Amino acid sequence: MKIYKKTDKTLQIWHLQEGEGISAVTLRKRLYLNDPHNFPSTASIALMDLFNEVKDNDDFKKYKEKVNGEDEKFLEHSDDQLFYYENIEPICKEHEKTDDEIKNCQDMHQKWAKNAKKPFTKYYALVRFDGDNMGDWFTGIHFKNDIELLKAQQALSKALGNFSKEIYPKIKAPVGKVIYAGGEDFMAFINIHHLDKALNNILETFDEKVNKDAELTKYKKDGAKISLSIGIAVAHYKQPLSMVLQKAQDMEKTVKENGRNGFAVGIIKHSGSVLEYRYKTKKYTIQALDHIQEIINLLQDDKKQDKQQQDVEKQQDKYFSPAFITNIYGAFEKYGFDISESLIKSKIDLYTSQAYTGKSDDKEKILKLRELLKQLLTISPGRIDDNVYANINFGNTLLAIDFMYRKTK
Numbered sequence: 001m002k003i004y005k006k007t008d009k010t011l012q013i014w015h016l017q018e019g020e021g022i023s024a025v026t027l028r029k030r031l032y033l034n035d036p037h038n039f040p041s042t043a044s045i046a047l048m049d050l051f052n053e054v055k056d057n058d059d060f061k062k063y064k065e066k067v068n069g070e071d072e073k074f075l076e077h078s079d080d081q082l083f084y085y086e087n088i089e090p091i092c093k094e095h096e097k098t099d100d101e102i103k104n105c106q107d108m109h110q111k112w113a114k115n116a117k118k119p120f121t122k123y124y125a126l127v128r129f130d131g132d133n134m135g136d137w138f139t140g141i142h143f144k145n146d147i148e149l150l151k152a153q154q155a156l157s158k159a160l161g162n163f164s165k166e167i168y169p170k171i172k173a174p175v176g177k178v179i180y181a182g183g184e185d186f187m188a189f190i191n192i193h194h195l196d197k198a199l200n201n202i203l204e205t206f207d208e209k210v211n212k213d214a215e216l217t218k219y220k221k222d223g224a225k226i227s228l229s230i231g232i233a234v235a236h237y238k239q240p241l242s243m244v245l246q247k248a249q250d251m252e253k254t255v256k257e258n259g260r261n262g263f264a265v266g267i268i269k270h271s272g273s274v275l276e277y278r279y280k281t282k283k284y285t286i287q288a289l290d291h292i293q294e295i296i297n298l299l300q301d302d303k304k305q306d307k308q309q310q311d312v313e314k315q316q317d318k319y320f321s322p323a324f325i326t327n328i329y330g331a332f333e334k335y336g337f338d339i340s341e342s343l344i345k346s347k348i349d350l351y352t353s354q355a356y357t358g359k360s361d362d363k364e365k366i367l368k369l370r371e372l373l374k375q376l377l378t379i380s381p382g383r384i385d386d387n388v389y390a391n392i393n394f395g396n397t398l399l400a401i402d403f404m405y406r407k408t409k
Contacts, residue, residue, distance in 0.1 A: 040177050040189065042237040042244075043080040045124040048191040050116060052174035059112035066108065074105075081237075084120060085109050121408045122236055122270075125176075125195050126248045129202075129230040131160075131184025132260040142224040152219035159213040160184055166209050170201055184210075184226065187248075192234065192408055196289040199263070203228065203285065227261035227281065234404075236270040244268065254278060258381065263289070267400055275403065277396040279379060288379060291372045292401055298369055299405045320369060324348075324355035325402040328373075329395050337391040341377065344391070348373045 044051065054060040068078040075095055081087040088109060092102040113120075136142060143152045160183030167186070171178045175198050176190035190198045210216070211225045231252025235244040251264035255278060263286060264278035279288035299322050331339065331347045352369050376397055382389035 039179075040173075041080040042124055042189070042235075042239075042241065043083060045176065045189045045191055046121050046237045047080075047083055048174045048176065049193045050118045050120065053118050054112060054116055057112055057115075059108070063108045063112055066105065074101075082109075084122070085113070119409055121192060122238075123192050123234055123404075123407050124237060125190040125192055126187070126233045126235070126244050127176075127190050127195075127199065127202075127230065128187040128248045128252055129184075129228045130186075130252060130256075132227045132229055132256075134184055134226075137226065142221055143219045144221055147219045152216075155213070155216045155219055157183070159210045159216045162213070163206050163209040167202060167205050170205060171198060175201075184228070192404070195232070196286060196293045199230070199286045199289060203281065229255035229260050230263035230281070231255065232263060232265045233268060234265060235268040239268055239270070247274070251276070251278075262381075265400065267403060269403070275396055275400055277393050277400055278381060279393075280381060282379070288376060288397075291376050292397065292404075295369065295372050295401055296405050296408075298365060299401075299409075319357050320352070320365075321355040321357060322402055322405055324351035325398045327351040327354075329398050332391060332395050337388045337395065339391065341383075341387075344377060344394075345374055348377075 040048070066074045067080065067082045069075050074097075075091075079091060082091060082105070085106070088105050089102055092105060097105075131137075133142075137156060138153055140149045140152065143149065164181040164183055167181050168178050171188050171190070174191055175194040176188050179187040179189065181188075186202070188198075206226075206228065229252055231248045231250065231254070233244045233247035233251060235247070247266040247268055251266045254264040254276075255262045258278065259280070262278060262280040265276065267275040269275065279286075282288075298320050328344070328347050328351050331344065335343065348370055352366055352373070356366050358365060377390075377394050380390040380394040380397070382393065
């Protein structure tokens with residue numbers, strides 16, 4: 001027998017799904033918002049870049065209404081997974097839609113999607129960070145000796161609050177969505193195509209609003225700055241969110257345990273295997289992520305364009321076959337991860353030349369790619385004290401570039 005109170009309310013599907021178990025605190029946070037569309041789904045984060053491109057397309061608007069349940073309640077609730085064509089039939093059948101309804105939904109999808117130039121990417125990033133040594137800061141270790149500690153603590157708290165206020169409007173579609181920003185404690189969903197720019201934006205804003213805050217500067221010791229340990233999980237939109245959250249936390253912990261002031265990335269493949277790499281933060285920019293994105297850009301070409309247009313563009317732009325990645329990594333498999341840096345660089349020179357598909361008299365992009373790869377090799381952590389780890393980290397970075405190229409182009 002079930003006992004109900006007059007104050008009992010029915011939970012909606014976005015509050016608690018069948019078979020799901022969450023804590024009372026987590027449920028209270030969901031009920032506080034009480035809006036299924038206030039927070040994007042992982043599918044919509046992965047597609048946010050694409051959505052921004054087609055947002056003014058009338059066919060897309062009509063399909064979005066259907067997916068969001070605005071079209072005569074096509075579904076009981078919204079389901080952004082319907083933006084991937086392969087999900088339409090199984091989801092519609094689960095909701096007992098007729099064959100005609102399924103076909104209509106598929107036709108509507110194809111109508112707006114056929115002209116989409118950007119990819120239907122299935123991976124997104126979850127970013128979290130924590131300020132380094134914050135306990136030392138609040139106990140006054142990094143403040144001058146002749147100041148009033150309480151006022152210094154208040155200035156620090158205010159500066160951290162200013163960062164929180166500033167960062168929310170900066171991380172929005174098509175870049176991502178901030179989950180929370182509690183001063184030095186931060187988490188956000190980020191579209192994978194905007195990861196490097198988003199992190200640079202976050203670090204620059206933190207530096208401006210906290211480390212360069214005029215009031216806080218009066219109390220700090222000369223040269224004292226708050227650094228951040230950043231954990232990043234990259235995952236398929238269908239991956240259990242609990243697993244993604246844990247991986248981001250693990251990556252943050254990895255940075256904390258290895259000198260702080262850096263970032264670590266854990267890529268959870270849809271198969272369940274994980275690929276990890278980490279680097280130090282270069283000043284206030286994510287140098288390694290910038291390099292990685294530049295390399296991916298050199299590999300990308302637009303497979304969705306018609307052949308005639310593609311041929312025209314190939315005369316203007318130079319591309320690389322990603323084969324050089326597996327070839328360089330093959331050197332590690334052949335010689336071991338304790339091989340010399342000079343040998344790795346010679347392999348970079350050889351295989352980037354072989355992978356070049358541009359004009360024979362234009363070597364600019366080859367030189368650029370070589371420089372990017374060699375810089376990643378040089379700044380790979382452990383380069384001085386643990387050459388084996390440094391090479392493993394660089395090798396994992398190569399595999400990550402290959403994976404992201406194949407999954408996000």
